[in-house]
Amino acid sequence: MEFTLDIVFIRGLRIETTIGIHAWEKHIRRPVVLDLELASDIARAAATDRIVDALDYEAVTQRLIREVSSNRFELVETLAERCATILRDEFGIPWLRLSLNKPGAVGEGIDVGVIIERGQRSD
Numbered sequence: 718m719e720f721t722l723d724i725v726f727i728r729g730l731r732i733e734t735t736i737g738i739h740a741w742e743k744h745i746r747r748p749v750v751l752d753l754e755l756a757s758d759i760a761r762a763a764a765t766d767r768i769v770d771a772l773d774y775e776a777v778t779q780r781l782i783r784e785v786s787s788n789r790f791e792l793v794e795t796l797a798e799r800c801a802t803i804l805r806d807e808f809g810i811p812w813l814r815l816s817l818n819k820p821g822a823v824g825e826g827i828d829v830g831v832i833i834e835r836g837q838r839s840d
């Protein structure tokens with residue numbers, strides 16, 4: 718059987734939050750940057766040209782902004798896992814890859830973070 722994989726992506730989603738393990742980090746807001754690849758069969762949306770048949774990247778973006786900006790985290794791992802759970806449970810996304818960058822965390826111009834994949838790529 719032919720394998721196909723469609724991906725809706727969101728890149729460079731910059732969200733201000735409070736994140737870090739150090740005392741001084743718990744009192745500041747700083748950006749994290751999310752890059753997302755979200756498996757979503759686009760066939761129906763492509764045929765109907767209707768947003769109700771698509772994975773709405775605007776709705777996903779708004780939900781993640783709300784979650785990340787209104788909570789505090791110690792670890793990038795915790796933030797990444799929280800986002801992945803929302804994407805899977807609330808948007809029914811069967812597979813995703815999420816990259817979370819905490820820019821400048823260990824020095825100017827240095828990117829650090831995590832990349833996680835969750836779920837099954839095909840059914």
Ligand SMILES: Nc1nc2c(c(=O)[nH]1)N=C([C@H](O)[C@@H](O)CO)CN2
Pocket residue numbers: 736737738739742791792793794819822823
């Ligand atoms: N694996 C991780 N390592 C570190 C984290 C983290 O969230 N995950 N965080 C820090 C500090 O908060 C750092 O970003 C700022 O000094 C260190 N290591």
